[in-house]
Amino acid sequence: MSTSQRKTNLQPLALNDDSLWAEDGDISAGIDLGGFIQYLAEAVLIVSPDGVIECANAKAALLLNCVGQPLIGRKWPEFLVKRCQQQYDGLVKMVAKRILSLQAGPTEMALRCADNAIKDIELSVSFLPDPEPRLVLVMRDLTYYKAECEQLRLQASTDALTGLANRRGFDEQLQQQWQQCTDARRPLSVVIIDIDFFKQFNDRYGHIQGDACLRKVAGAIVQAMPVDAKMAARYGGEEFALILPNHNEIKALQVARDVQQAVRQLQFTDAGLPASLSVSVSQGVATEINGQYRTSMALLCAADTALYRAKSDGRDCINTSS
Numbered sequence: 001m002s003t004s005q006r007k008t009n010l011q012p013l014a015l016n017d018d019s020l021w022a023e024d025g026d027i028s029a030g031i032d033l034g035g036f037i038q039y040l041a042e043a044v045l046i047v048s049p050d051g052v053i054e055c056a057n058a059k060a061a062l063l064l065n066c067v068g069q070p071l072i073g074r075k076w077p078e079f080l081v082k083r084c085q086q087q088y089d090g091l092v093k094m095v096a097k098r099i100l101s102l103q104a105g106p107t108e109m110a111l112r113c114a115d116n117a118i119k120d121i122e123l124s125v126s127f128l129p130d131p132e133p134r135l136v137l138v139m140r141d142l143t144y145y146k147a148e149c150e151q152l153r154l155q156a157s158t159d160a161l162t163g164l165a166n167r168r169g170f171d172e173q174l175q176q177q178w179q180q181c182t183d184a185r186r187p188l189s190v191v192i193i194d195i196d197f198f199k200q201f202n203d204r205y206g207h208i209q210g211d212a213c214l215r216k217v218a219g220a221i222v223q224a225m226p227v228d229a230k231m232a233a234r235y236g237g238e239e240f241a242l243i244l245p246n247h248n249e250i251k252a253l254q255v256a257r258d259v260q261q262a263v264r265q266l267q268f269t270d271a272g273l274p275a276s277l278s279v280s281v282s283q284g285v286a287t288e289i290n291g292q293y294r295t296s297m298a299l300l301c302a303a304d305t306a307l308y309r310a311k312s313d314g315r316d317c318i319n320t321s322s
């Protein structure tokens with residue numbers, strides 16, 4: 001390939017192609033790289049192989065929270081958090097040994113900006129071998145993207161009506177707690193809580209009031225939860241569930257009694273419903289303590305069976321799997 005072809009056609013060539021380094025031709029000859037990168041939409045730095053910043057565009061200064069401060073001559077890796085400095089050094093070493101191709105990334109890294117703010121970025125590194133090796137770093141700010149991902153992750157595991165965790169959040173947390181408690185041979189209890197005669201409530205007062213009732217019951221459950229409980233979730237329509245790590249059956253039963261009391265005391269007069277109206281819940285409790293359940297799902301099934309018995313025992317009561 002002629003030098004003139006290479007000037008206009010920057011393909012990802014292999015770095016172990018010795019001709020790239022041996023030739024005298026300047027791949028960027030005629031291009032004012034410092035001026036050129038000012039026109040780019042991305043944050044771009046041009047650095048020497050030992051990390052000294054030679055050019056930076058305005059977007060890069062903005063990303064590094066360095067506007068109005070000198071960037072040229074500073075060591076670029078100092079803007080990376082420690083773990084990423086090692087990662088970046090490794091990358092450059094591989095380039096020096098010509099293991100990597102001309103481009104690397106995008107790789108997720110974290111910046112420590114001039115004002116010490118930490119920013120997640122995606123970094124792409126391209127290598128300009130001629131006339132002397134330089135690295136072109138393109139950085140994309142992931143702050144907005146990460147916040148949005150976190151927001152979506154939270155939404156995906158939250159019940160919109162009550163603000164409690166939903167079934168997905170519950171299942172994930174139960175699996176985690178199951179692992180931790182069984183590994184450490186500590187007890188783990190689950191409680192399933194079901195509102196009694198909720199269909200009648202809906203039929204009599206309407207679904208809007210039914211929704212308000214679900215929110216009130218959720219609030220009562222949260223209020224009754226001990227601080228070391230791991231999660232209260234809306235498990236289904238009018239069903240809730242608790243994950244109680246380090247709770248043996250006696251402790252879990254006490255939590256269920258507290259929930260029972262908190263729900264019994266709920267008032268609905270603020271919603272214009274009769275002062276005499278009360279709501280109750282039936283609950284099933286199951287505890288894993290000595291390996292009697294093989295999986296978290298088996299533990300949950302046992303709590304569900306106990307709940308079923310509480311319903312047939314007349315409701316507003318608590319049953320255990322033992």
Ligand SMILES: Nc1nc2c(ncn2[C@@H]2O[C@H](COP(=O)(O)OP(=O)(O)OP(=O)(O)O)[C@@H](O)[C@H]2O)c(=O)[nH]1
Pocket residue numbers: 161194195196197198199200202206207208209210211214236237238311315
């Ligand atoms: N308002 C409202 N109602 C719901 C929601 N999800 C489920 N439900 C209602 O919950 C009721 C559950 O009825 P059932 O399964 O018969 O249970 P129940 O009437 O509580 O009877 P028992 O559980 O046997 O005491 C149904 O009427 C559903 O429509 C919801 O998000 N909002």
